[in-house]
Amino acid sequence: MTETPTADGGEQPETDGTDRPTVLVPLAVLEGESLPPGGPELLANARVVLLGYHVLPEQTATEQAREQFGETAMSKLTEFADRLTAAGADVETRLVFTHDKETTIDRLIYEYDSLAVLVPNSAERVDSVLVALRGTIGVGRNTRLVAGLFADSDVDVTLYHTVGEGESPDDGASFLNGVKADLVERGIAADRIETVVEDADVPIDAIAGRAESHDAVVMGETDPSVTTFVFGMPSEQVAERFLGPVLVVQRERPDE
Structure with a gap:
């Protein structure tokens, strides 16, 4: 498994985020999964850990995949992070190439002490x-x-x-x-x-x-x-x- 360093998702709000709940948002970015409509509004007051992941066949080296697809995947993550930041969220991004999706997500939930995980369906608005x-x-x-x-x-x-x-x-x-x-x-x-x-x-x-x-x-x-x-x-x-x-x-x- 390989990961990019943690990156900011753009300019951060002035708040220190002390009372913001941490929400992990896992997205299979290279399989076309994107931040859904309504996501930024829903998470505007959260500290968002935006996880872009891609599951590789066992025979594929993670380092090779990162060299081949890392730039494209990070570009997508940055776009999504910018939308969240514009709505008011604090955002961190992680990009992971892995052979085991479940273990990766589980580890990052605990690494960031995530209060919740988002199953990213869409919502036009959140009333x-x-x-x-x-x-x-x-x-x-x-x-x-x-x-x-x-x-x-x-x-x-x-x-x-x-x-x-x-x-x-x-x-x-x-x-x-x-x-x-x-x-x-x-x-x-x-x-x-x-x-x-x-x-x-x-x-x-x-x-x-x-x-x-x-x-x-x-x-x-x-x-x-x-x-x-x-x-x-x-x-x-x-x-x-x-x-x-x-x-x-x-x-x-x-x-x-």
Whole structure:
């Protein structure tokens, strides 16, 4: 695996980015994947790690690929980074040629302490966000992301919870009210937050159905394998059925 040095995506805003959530945006730049419409608006208040990656056949040397394709790939990344910076984001770019996409993305999530990973579907504009919450574990990371991205915007937030086994609708409502209070404390106006509790046989179907009336989805990671979740589990199922972007909030890395 080879990588280019970290590079800035253009002139940076004057803010030091202390309260900005870090979001990893992986793009297969040499396969035509690009920063989708609505991406810059969605991530305007984020610290964005823009990862351009290209997966190589085992027999292809990464150094050879970088010499052959590196300039073209970095040109595309720089173009995307400039769009993000113009919207207000802090941006870092990384270009990686690798034989193992999952391991590369997983490593960079932790290297940058990324709060979330973006599944980059498009959104013409971002007026409303569905935040699907399954339980109390890691919920603080969800509220950090949502408040960090949207506290200074006019985006409406819907907190959504499906009732689990042994849980009553009142339990779910109490849970979401606590999350709402946290978001209000973090700067989101109470009248911009709606709470919805539902008893659903198939939660993923319910989330996908609810997502249709929103511009983006925020979901928490539910599997210890970060990349398996992002690219092969519920978030992918939602992303395949929902045309907008999906932000997958990562679990906090356990102490080693």
